[in-house]
Amino acid sequence: MAGQKVKLKDQLGRVVRLGSDATGATVGKDLRWPDGTVVKPSDIRNPSTDTGSTGGLAPTVWKLIREIPANIQKLAKLAGTGFTTRGGDGEWYQRSIAQGEGIAVTNGDGVAGDPTVALAELDNAGGGALQKTARDGYGRLAGTSAATTDDLPEGSTNLYFTTGRAAAAAPVQSVNAHTGDVVLGPSDVGAQPASSNLTAWAAIAPASKADDLSVVHKAGAETISGRKTVTEPGVASQFIVKGDIGFNVNFILDKGVSNGFNTLLGRSVGVNRWAMLFGGNEPETGSNAGSDFVIQRYDDAGNVIARAFTLVRATGTMAPGLDNSQQLGTASFRWSELFAANGTINTSDAREKTSVRPFTPAELAAAVELGREIGAYQWLAMIEAKGSAARQHIGMTVQRAIEIMQSHGLDPFAYGFICYDQWPELLEVVGEDGEIVQEARPAGDRYSFRMDELLAFIIAGERAARQAGEQAMAAKIEDLLQRLAAAGL
Secondary structure, eight states: OOEEEEEOSSTTOOEEEEETTSSOEEESEEOBOTTSOBOOHHHHOOGGGOOSTTSSOTTOOOSSSTTSOHHHHHHHHOOSSSEEEEOTTSOEEEEOOOOOTTEEEESTTSSSSOOEEEEOOOOOOOOOSSEEEEEOTTSOEEEEEEOOGGGSOOOSSSOOOOHHHHHHHSOOOOBTTBOSSOOOOGGGGTOSSOSSSOOOGGGSOGGGOTTGGGSOOSSSOOOOOSOOOOOOTTSOOOOOOOOOTTOOOOOOOOOSSTTSOOEEEEEETTEEEEEEEESOSOOOOBTTBSOOEEEEEEOTTSOEEEEEEEEOTTTOOEEESSTTOOOSSOSSSOOSOOOOSSOOOOOOOGGGSOOOOOOOHHHHHHHHHHHHTOEEEOOHHHHHHHGGGOOOEEEOOHHHHHHHHHHTTOOGGGSTTEEEEEEOOBOOEEOTTSOEEEOOBOOEEEEEEOHHHHHHHHHHHHHHHHHHHHHHHHHHHHHHHHHHHHTTO
């Protein structure tokens, strides 16, 4: 390609070849503008200013080559609006003035005009005829709030009210013709007869105390009506009924209808928590039916959740408040023993279960291995309490059962005979009289079995193993008989 050499304006004396056919410049490869078009000689030379042998190319203004300073190139690449600044890494960045808390900024990027910085306006948060004001660190009003005379110190003229000042300002002129420092006697308040001591209420004739029937007396048998509230401010309230030696004490609740309630309520700050019903609202229909004994529980708002349990009057049977939803004991608060004439009855209704499936080979193998783990053990707490007299118990540990199930590729917690429970820490609660209402208990956990299901699982495995052994033995006997017959024996 014919062309001309043009010396670059740098200290290395390098040149660039320009094509005369306006196809571009070659420096290893064609030189192009940022938009991808080829750079032509006419785009970059100033021919009228050079009279040297280079034919007007020496004073060429090169764009995007070396004589354009690197900083200018970087500035040209910046996009957007704002001020420019050079960082410590030599790069150029765009910045703008941003407003902060309490500061208002206009034209932060300088595009629409010069930036202006001013203090922002604050809302007046508050009100009231007598106000307190608050100011920020710049002395600006930050807000107001309602004030009272307690916010103002007492002055020399405007004095605060006190009982002593009021009494001094308006002394009693006279009481029943007494003036000055008044001392009242029985006759001044209508006591009968006038004496140094007021007459006891019991000594006053009934005709002179017409409201006697509205008074609850300390002694004697009487009937009272209406709702009564007994309070004892400052101390734990008590309601004690104490009988004489040799006599019973009766606290009787007598409901007026057969399907009503005799209720004792336990509340927390006026909101129901528990109720003891001596006779629920089941109507009495004969044969001792109705008026059952009920313990009822309430939610945080004082609304009934459900009955905790019911004692049926006719049979003495104890029943839970809801079907299949309550436990007897917990993992951390267990009953020690249960004495019963018969075992527990567990629901096994086909209408409430899936179809019973056979065990997998892995389950049968795990069941056989679990059966081999059964042995004797003692409770550590009983050894500590009874020593060598601690009794022997039969079974295994849940942890070992978990290991066996997992060794056969089974999830132990997918089976109902493996149980695990956790409980949180409980703090000690002391009653008003210093008694311990709730003992402290650390957080903990415990593993347990549903032993009936575990034993059924083991029995199925043992049965399968026995059947497999019997089948293997029968096959061996059959093989032996065939060999004997083949030998003519």
